[in-house]
Amino acid sequence: MxxxxxxxxxxxxxxxxxxxxxxxxxxxxxxxxxxxxxxxxxxxxxxxxxxxxxxxxxxxxxxxxxxxxxxxxxNYRDRKINILDxxxxxxxxxxxxxxxxxxxxxxxxxxxxxxxxxxxxxxxxxxxxxxxxxxxxxxxxxxxxxxxxxxxxxxxxxxxxxxxxxxxxxxxxxxxxxxxxxxxxxxxxxxxxxxxxxxxxxxxxxxxxxxxxxxxxxxxxxxxxxxxxxxxxxxxxxxxxxxxxxxxxxxxxxxxxxxxxxxxxxxxxxxxAPTPRPKMAEERLVNSNESDFSGFVFKIHANMDPKHRDRLAFIKIVSGTFERNTPYLHVRQDKRIKFSSPNAFFAEKKEIVDISYPGDIVGLHDTGNFKIGDTLTNGEKLNYKGIPSFSPEHFRYINNADPMKAKQLNKGIDQLMDEGVAQLFTLELNGRKVIGTVGALQYEVIQYRLEHEYGAKCTYENFPVHKACWVDPEKENEEFAEFKRIKQKYLAKDKMGQLVFLADSAFSLQMTQQKYPTVKFRFTSEKES
The missing domain is CATH 3.40.50.300 (P-loop containing nucleotide triphosphate hydrolases)
Incomplete structure (x- = not known):
């Protein structure tokens, strides 16, 4: 009860x-x-x-x-209120x-x-x-x-x-x-x-x-x-x-x-206002009053406390109870992980909680295991739907402004991309890194956070790209091989190692689609749910 x-x-x-x-x-x-x-x-x-x-x-x-x-x-009048500003x-x-x-x-x-x-x-x-x-x-x-x-x-x-x-x-x-x-x-x-x-x-x-x-x-x-x-x-x-x-x-x-x-x-x-609502997973609808725990990562944040280089994955609990020091299944990696210090939040103040219920948001210390959209469960293979990932609209080369801090820069870029702040593309031709964002102001935030949280400095150069298109080859055929050879300078890999075609104009994209009809393009990095 x-x-x-x-x-x-x-x-x-x-x-x-x-x-x-x-x-x-x-x-x-x-x-x-x-x-x-x-x-x-x-x-x-x-x-x-x-x-x-x-x-x-x-x-x-x-x-x-x-x-x-x-x-x-x-808490207010015997209700537990979680606000996401x-x-x-x-x-x-x-x-x-x-x-x-x-x-x-x-x-x-x-x-x-x-x-x-x-x-x-x-x-x-x-x-x-x-x-x-x-x-x-x-x-x-x-x-x-x-x-x-x-x-x-x-x-x-x-x-x-x-x-x-x-x-x-x-x-x-x-x-x-x-x-x-x-x-x-x-x-x-x-x-x-x-x-x-x-x-x-x-x-x-x-x-x-x-x-x-x-x-x-x-x-x-x-x-x-x-x-x-x-x-x-x-x-x-x-x-x-x-x-x-x-x-x-x-x-x-x-x-x-x-x-x-x-x-x-x-x-x-x-x-x-509603109590915690059911949520649709790819497999089935999950109700909040089910006894088995499940939840999903909707946000990752590095350096909430700059003194400790911590990285937190925010999990929304959908069903069951989440208990400290209990091993849960990380569905994507198919391995069990337990958490010794799950946090509840009050802005940047955090406190360790022993048990959390559906509707609660819990912060888990993350050493790089989580991606946005990941699911944790008691053991059932569930994948929650509808966590959007957008095609970037702005693209710039990122350059290291301090050669002594290359390691810090790489670590900073890596962690900020995991947060979903922006997307990283590495060009196939020369290995240069390109950052794609939804809004131009993101570049300022990235630059500021790299310097103040990781001690690394970067500069940007414009990179004229119209759209990032994730390449979905049906099979490795001759047409696909020719596409890769001809478009080599426009191909990159994203952080997950997926092939991306960086089209320089709408016309170029249209012509490519006509010329290589078996090569399928997606405009988000994840398959649409």
Whole structure:
């Protein structure tokens, strides 16, 4: 029975948005309400030396953006909550897409002034494809922004969602008075100086009462009644089953920076959000309440603690319990490994855990055994599906800027590529190394981390490539041999030793496909699931 209870307590979710919508700030405030931290760091200001709890990599503190997913866990009202704070910047979308395979639900953060932005559209599309339950949080209400109904329309049209507001703003910007919580039927008044503490809430279930005028003023009271009547007529009533099916998305309004509207979001979230969901493996559907352990690696991170050159593989537990010092089967390598110090996370703070349950994220010390997408089980041969690997869009030669540090450079490149930060190609012709990334900003991150974590310096040179195509020969025939001879200067091996054709233009790729019809090309490094 304890096992079932532990599963019922778990809520594992990701926070997604366009950069700068306030995602990391919201993560911090959820931790603040959960009692996990005592004081929030100022995320944006470089003058203030405190920085966001979830942005623990040095480069994130300097740039004021998140470049890697952080994992944070805390307890709130007898629930165990696991948050995955993802990067918003499109250059780090790969990390975010992979993280979405490990969450059971999602909170989408939208800036009240900017509305729905491009990166939000892409991420929500992935969630919709997977039917992940979503809650929308419209942030920064203390600033001037779009009308609440306009925003709700925009969310429906641009993101293709069916929304229902569970809270509603009273005024906005300089005129912002507070929020009426439709879900709990109360009013939360905004005082404007609430960054350090938590606002009081007034229970208020009778909107026709003349007391409302006394609390928020005559014109606001009139508008609120009118808006709520309109919202009740236009939007469907909240239904938990529709939300869990991914066909209805509740919307909350607030200001994360001012701690405002965050408690309402969190209280509703722990009630309605799903417990750990079943996950599809290539072999079968695995339910969270199965007694046999299984889990998969969705992220690898080197040097979380620069003092110890450690490398952690993040595992999402899908079923059963994961216990310390128990040997588990590494399915790809077909060997058993046991772990003496599995970690639970609070940003960069880690603590060793003896037992973990479905929904939990565990960090395992890794000496190079794991790849993203690997499965661990009690013994059953399972392979979890849908861990994406992208075809790079940018390519550059990487050169060693310090010949004395060749060993450190090679080790650094090797480990960073395992993290899925980028992909490494070694040219067949001359052995030169080419790094392919999804976004150009990745090169800065790689350069910075090589220098600060491995003591190695590198420079880049442009390498004009249109697309990386993984070569899938059906058989080694004459045509394939001719293809390899003619295209020799465009052929490389990836980190797994797979042959890759680096096409220099769309035309060249098209001509190659026509000339060598038996040579099959794939545009991701793994076979599509």
């Amino acid at each position: 304890d096992f079932e209870k532990e599963i019922a307590k778990r809520r594992t979710f990701g926070i997604i948005s366009h950069p700068d919508a306030g995602k990391t700030t919201l993560t911090e405030k959820l931790l603040l309400f959960g009692g996990a931290i005592q004081e929030a760091g100022a995320v944006k200001s470089n003058k203030i030396k405190k920085s966001a709890t979830s942005d623990f990599m040095e480069i994130e503190r300097q740039r004021g953006i998140s470049v890697a997913t952080s994992v944070l866990a805390f 993802t990067p918003g910047h499109k250059d780090f979308a790969e990390d975010t897409f992979r993280t979405l395979t490990a969450v059971d639900s999602v909170i989408v953060v939208i800036d009240v002034a900017k509305g729905v932005e491009e990166q939000t559209e892409k991420l929500v599309e992935v969630c919709r494809m997977r039917n992940i339950p979503m809650i929308v949080f419209i942030n920064k209400l203390d600033r001037e922004g779009k009308d609440a109904f306009d925003l709700l329309d925009e969310v429906e049209q641009k993101l293709g969602l069916t929304v229902t507001p569970l809270s509603f703003p009273i005024g906005m910007g300089y005129d912002f008075k507070g929020i009426y919580n439709i879900y709990e039927k109360n009013i939360n008044l905004f005082s404007g100086n609430s960054k350090q503490h938590i606002e009081d809430t007034i229970a208020f279930d009778d909107l026709d009462s003349p007391e409302l005028e006394g609390i928020i003023g005559e014109s606001h009271a009139h508008n609120l009644r009118e808006y709520l009547e309109l919202a009740g007529a236009v939007y469907p009533e909240f239904n938990k089953k529709d939300y869990l099916d991914g066909s209805l998305q509740p919307v909350f309004f607030g200001s994360a920076l001012n701690n405002f509207g965050v408690r309402e979001l969190l209280d509703c979230f722990i009630e309605i």
